Amino acid sequence: MHRGLVHALAWTLATGAAVTLSWWGVHTVMSGTAYDPPLAVPLTTQPLSSSTHRAAAPPPGPATDAPSPSAASPSASPSPSASAAKPPPKAAPPSPGPDGGQGGGDPGRVKAYPVTGGRVVFDLGASSAELVSATPxxxxxxxxxxxxxxxxxxxxxxxxxxxxxxxWNGHPPMVETYEG
Incomplete structure (x- = not known):
C-alpha cells in the first residue's frame, strides 16, 4: 500500500511538472503573437506607402483637434460618439522626395476587405504590405x-x-480569405 502511494505521488509530481513546462512554453510563444487590435484610420484617395505615411510632416495651416492617422496611438482612441459627430480630417498627400518619387518606400494603395465577421484594411505596396486596421x-x-x-x-x-x-513572399502582395 505504501509503495502504491509513493508511485501515485511520483506520477502526480511528474504530471504537474510536465503541464507547467508545457503551459510556460505555449505562453511564451503566444505572448509574442497576439496583441490588441490596431486602431482604424480614415481612408484617403491618395496612395500611401508605409514609410512616407509616417515620415510626412503635417501641412502648414490651421490645426485641428482630431489626431492625424500617423499620430494615433494604441492607448488613445476617440469615443464613438465624438468620431460620429464630425467627419475625419482629409489627409494631405505625401510630399515627393528629392528624386520626384514618394520617398524610399513602396508606393502603395489602401484597400479594404469586408468579410463575414469584420473588416480588414491593408496598405498594399509593390513588394510588401502593412495592416492598416482590422475591425470585428x-x-x-x-x-x-x-x-x-x-x-x-x-x-x-x-x-x-x-x-x-x-x-508577399517573392511576389506582389496577395489577399485571400478562408471560411472554416
Whole structure:
C-alpha cells in the first residue's frame, strides 16, 4: 500500500511538472503573437506607402483637434460618439522626395476587405504590405498574426472562423480569405 502511494505521488509530481513546462512554453510563444487590435484610420484617395505615411510632416495651416492617422496611438482612441459627430480630417498627400518619387518606400494603395465577421484594411505596396486596421463586427472576436512575409487576421464567433491572409513572399502582395 505504501509503495502504491509513493508511485501515485511520483506520477502526480511528474504530471504537474510536465503541464507547467508545457503551459510556460505555449505562453511564451503566444505572448509574442497576439496583441490588441490596431486602431482604424480614415481612408484617403491618395496612395500611401508605409514609410512616407509616417515620415510626412503635417501641412502648414490651421490645426485641428482630431489626431492625424500617423499620430494615433494604441492607448488613445476617440469615443464613438465624438468620431460620429464630425467627419475625419482629409489627409494631405505625401510630399515627393528629392528624386520626384514618394520617398524610399513602396508606393502603395489602401484597400479594404469586408468579410463575414469584420473588416480588414491593408496598405498594399509593390513588394510588401502593412495592416492598416482590422475591425470585428459586434459579437465577433479577432486575432492578428504578423510575420515578415505575411499577415493573418482571423474573426471568430460561436465556432465560425473567417481568416484573411495577405502574403508577399517573392511576389506582389496577395489577399485571400478562408471560411472554416
Amino acid at each position: 463586427d459586434a459579437g465577433w472576436q479577432m486575432q492578428v498574426w504578423k510575420q515578415p512575409y505575411w499577415i493573418r487576421v482571423t474573426f471568430t464567433k460561436a465556432g465560425r472562423e473567417m481568416s484573411v491572409f495577405c502574403t
